Amino acid sequence: MKEVEMKKINEPSREIPITNETSVLVVGGGAAGLSAAIAARRMGCDVTLIEKYGFLGGTLTSVTLGSFCGIFTVTEDSIKPVVKGFQEEIIERLKMYNGVSEAKRWLKTASVPYDTTSFKRVADELVEEAGVQILYHTLAVSVIKEHNQVKGVIIENKNGRSAIMADVIIDASGDGDIISMAGGEYSVGDNGITQFPSSMFRMVNVNTEKLSSLSREEVTEYFQKAVNDGYPLPRVAGGIHLNPIDHVVHLNVTKVSNEGEVPINPLDTSQLTYAEMEGRKQVFLYERVLQKYVPGFEKARVIDIGPSIGIREARLIKGDYTLTSDDVLSCRKFEDAIACGAWPVEMHDSGNKTRWVWIEPGNFYTIPYQSLIPARLENVLMAGRNISATHEAQASVRVSAICMAMGQAAGIAAYLALSQENQVRHISVEKLQKLLLDNNAFLP
Structure with a gap:
């Protein structure tokens, strides 16, 4: 069959306004982006958060997920949290509006049911109280890059096309959009084979x-x-x-x-x-x-x-370290740990049942700071399901509570990078860990 050549036009060059200059720009307001923005703002940073929908929460609200997964490590006798910090704060705030239930056991794990509408309310309150500048209905469409630094992001919304300049950028888009636009390396699933999505x-x-x-x-x-x-x-x-x-x-x-x-x-x-x-x-x-x-x-x-189908996996960004299934299943504890997880490897692949690979009951693994740093970029961090992980490891680390923990770490790391000429690799991981503990995060 003869290929039909795609028709093309030249888009005229034009000047666009810089509508914002900020210390930290967070792209994506899901579990990871929401926690990253609030964490950075509470450290005193000027923070701008852009979100494509008219509400926050990402998968938690746009897919109507319905249950916080990844909080606990579970045995026959106990349910213990390995994610605290911002996730715990969200649950306490939801209780004020009867928007959350007690943890419920199922299979070999447990999760916390919540109401999606109540979550939207709580998320709005928290960003407003923190003083995060937020732009809803806004898409990131390109980046402004100099050498290995992303100096800004070009956005489009009802006001047209403009630029936001930032010292540090956190890609919490879920699909790694910013890092991809900046020329970062990535793979898509397992040689192009991704987990099946679900409409909820x-x-x-x-x-x-x-x-x-x-x-x-x-x-x-x-x-x-x-x-x-x-x-x-x-x-x-x-x-x-x-x-x-x-x-x-x-x-x-x-x-x-x-x-x-x-x-x-x-x-x-x-x-x-x-x-x-x-x-x-x-x-x-x-x-x-x-x-x-x-x-x-x-x-x-x-x-x-849900307004959007639930995408489980897209781009897997190459970072300074790629989390593996061996790391997850052996419950590896990294020296530069910035978050913990105990969710099983949850594979939505061929067949009519989900495939679960369980970690040791009562144990947990950690996520290293290096997995939040995209290769060859100097002032960019990532958090959420697009972190540096293999296809199998991502099937554990992608769930909402773990994304919140990664987001909180990325937000505080961005604050630390501002005093290191925006170099995310130059921060003190020990100081990051201490600040996380000071903010009620769980670390080994």
Whole structure:
């Protein structure tokens, strides 16, 4: 088949205004970016945070995730937090609005259910109280680079195209957009094979008393029965989280792929568009199945689908150190540890069930500061699911609580870098660790 050459035009050169000059610029207001911005601001930095949506939280709100994962290390007898700091503060603030429930055990782990609308409220309050300058509905579209430093970011929003100049930049975009634009090295998944995304949703009028009596395994059996009866469910093992609001549940049960279980390319807009539409089709398929097969859902209906499909993996940025699955599963403790995690390696790959690889009960691993530093860039840090990690390690480190811990570390590291000519490699890691502990973070 003959290739058709893409038509092109020349975009005219133009001057654009510098609308902001800031000490620390955070790109992306998800779990990592939110905590990074507030941490840096509380250290006294001028901080600007840009976010593409009209609210903060990233996956926690735009996907309607419904449960904070990655907080605890779990044994048969105990549930102990290995993420504190900003995550703990968020939970305490949510309690003021009845927006969070007690930790709930499931499989070999535990998580904390929360209400997404309450989270938006709390996030707004915290950035406002801290004095973070925030720009909603704003996209980062290019970078201003000199040698190995990113001097600023070009943005677009309703005001048009402009530039924000910054001393230190934190890429918390989830996809590593800033580092990619700056020429940073990255891979996409495992040789281009990424984890399957999910469209998540909420249902109302659920008889939660009936539902609470069911085990996760029993729900899987009901889904499997539906498959046996001809319903084409792509996934039979998923998460159903009780919302703090009575008779409302969050569901993480869909699995979106191209035909033939070919993974979605999360960096291709046409594939993302397909994924959003396919995900919504799956939501209503699961609604019918839940109503027909699963006790407690007889009168339930979908009331909300996340504004965005849940992307688990895109760019994996090459950093000064790449966290590996061996590091995670052996519970390695790094000398330059800046965050901890105990979430299993959670693989959403081929097949109709999630594949879990568990770490030692009661133990945890650490994330080194080096994994937050992109190779060959001097004044840029990264936090969240785009840190330097292998495909397998990222399947553990990407969850929300661990992202918050990384964000808090990145925000304080940015503050320290300002006194080191913005060189993120020149900071004292010992001082970073002390400041994290002073701010109630958990470290070994």
